[in-house]
Amino acid sequence: MLQVSGLNFFYGESHILRDVDLTVPRGQMVCLIGRNGVGKTTMLNNIMGLLMPRTGDIQFDGRSVLRDSPDKRARMGIGYVPQGREIIPRLTVEENLIIGQEALGDRGQKSKEVPAEIFELFPVLETMLNRMGGDLSGGQQQQLAIARALMSQPQLLVLDEPTEGIQPSIILDIEAAVRRIIETRGISVLLVEQHLHFVRQADYYYAMQKGGIVASGSTSELSNAVIQEFLAV
């Protein structure tokens, strides 16, 4: 579904991403792990087209998207939930969700209503439809951000630390929802995450250090050494 090859990115003269290769197979969840500041968010922003690499390629569904704007990539079916969520505080929960359909492009029909499936995944949102986005708790905003991304029916969902600063019970809800999304929709997920429990839900991991991939494999084979080195357990 997504193939990144030989990616190099610079902020000015600082070499931030170094020859990164990463693949997200169709219908699978892949997790990118690494300490703060190694380049994970920079990597996701390159995938979304918010930053341009100096060299390398990014292919989505078999074709290069390097020349496509962020907006176009979203309309092609890459849904992004950025760090910090970017909920619109002065719009209601329902309005925030409806806006998510802007990225549908010509892949589907827009609707004036939020489909029931969204509330099955995130029941709390149904009870809060008329509340302002900015009045929700951090965990609720995170659920809203993921639900909003789903409104565009993405083929690939890109999540940047969805559990950052969120209380443990809601982390489990978010984990369960993401697992269910993959099972029911068959979509692919690329996740940046620090919580071991969530990382274990993924099929594959890539570990990043100083902008390069230094380890990768199946999460069923995650060693204690990798866990100690790359995750804030």
Ligand SMILES: Nc1ncnc2c1ncn2[C@@H]1O[C@H](COP(=O)(O)OP(=O)(O)OP(=O)(O)O)[C@@H](O)[C@H]1O
């Ligand atoms: N706008 C910028 N200009 C210059 N350097 C930047 C800029 N944004 C980030 N950096 C640097 O790029 C490196 C990678 O940052 P990035 O945010 O991608 O890391 P990260 O792994 O996502 O960390 P975190 O988990 O803290 O978000 C860091 O050293 C950071 O200081």
